[in-house]
Amino acid sequence: MAKTAAGTTAMGPAGLAPGMEGVTADWSSDQRAFKNVPWGKAMMWIFLLSDTFIFSIFLLSYMTVRNSTTIPWPNPSKVFGLTVGGVEVPLLLIAIMTFILISSSGTMAMAVNFGYRKNRKVTTYLILLTALFGASFVGMQAFEWSKLIHEGVRPWENPFGAPQFGSVFFMITGFHGFHVSVGVIFLLIVARKVWRGDYDNETRGFFTGLKGRYESVEVMGLYWHFVDLVWVFIFAFFYLW
């Protein structure tokens, strides 16, 4: 970066210093540290950071009970396996759920993109498709829960091994499923707003009173991708480990 006469580096597109110099400049500046970022997006990121700690602590407590039990841990590959046409397929339902959630993340990312292109119709359809994927994910989770409950898995005991398995399973997947369910509800609300043209007409929100903008789709997207992100970790640590 070429130094200007004032001794500062050449400014970025929005008149902001790039790189590490930008970090110190942003954090030592007046009024706001997160330049270039709408406050709704910054707040969503901070909420997601706190949610990251919640899920981290759940996974940590899972690690602790699994590592300290003297009774063998149930084999998730078998517990979550399905028999299709007489053939035992390991983790089948979980694999399908993983692909569905990734697909919903893909449609959400494209919805954000079409939103910024002000393509109202395609954005609405993509958000609705995302919500549909999310709802089917929750449906499969409900199936999985009822299957395991039917097989005798309880938070305090199960027929497969260490009794902590049940409590960890219901707590972690339950909390994640709750996040997905809440996400589906908010997706439907955002889809309705996009469809009505709230973000084109800058209609003020009923709760915040702020002008409607397509940023809201991106902020919604951040939450949805986070739900997918958490599933990546649950899939790795709980189902595959």
Place this chain on the structure above:
Amino acid sequence: MAHAEGQTHPISVYLWIWLLLFVFSFFSYMVDYMAFQGMLRWSLILLFMMIKAGLIIAIFMHMAWERLAMVYAILLPPVLVLVFVALMTFESDYTFASRQTFFALGS
């Protein structure tokens, strides 16, 4: 690239990442399907997990295009969880050792 009005990137970027996420999810499912065990299993699971998480955060959540001031504020604090992981590993190892010692006495 990043405009003042929001993140605008070509659709193909998202389709590629989508495809990559599918491929890596398939790989991690294969780890279980092929019943790899031991260090091979753990390292592959963690590798695919980190790649998938990185792709989602960097591209889908647009972190790759955000200013460093926010990237650091959001991504560095969770790294401290690793300290907690280390603490609880010691703690649970100790619990396991004492359970083996004292539960074994009764049998």
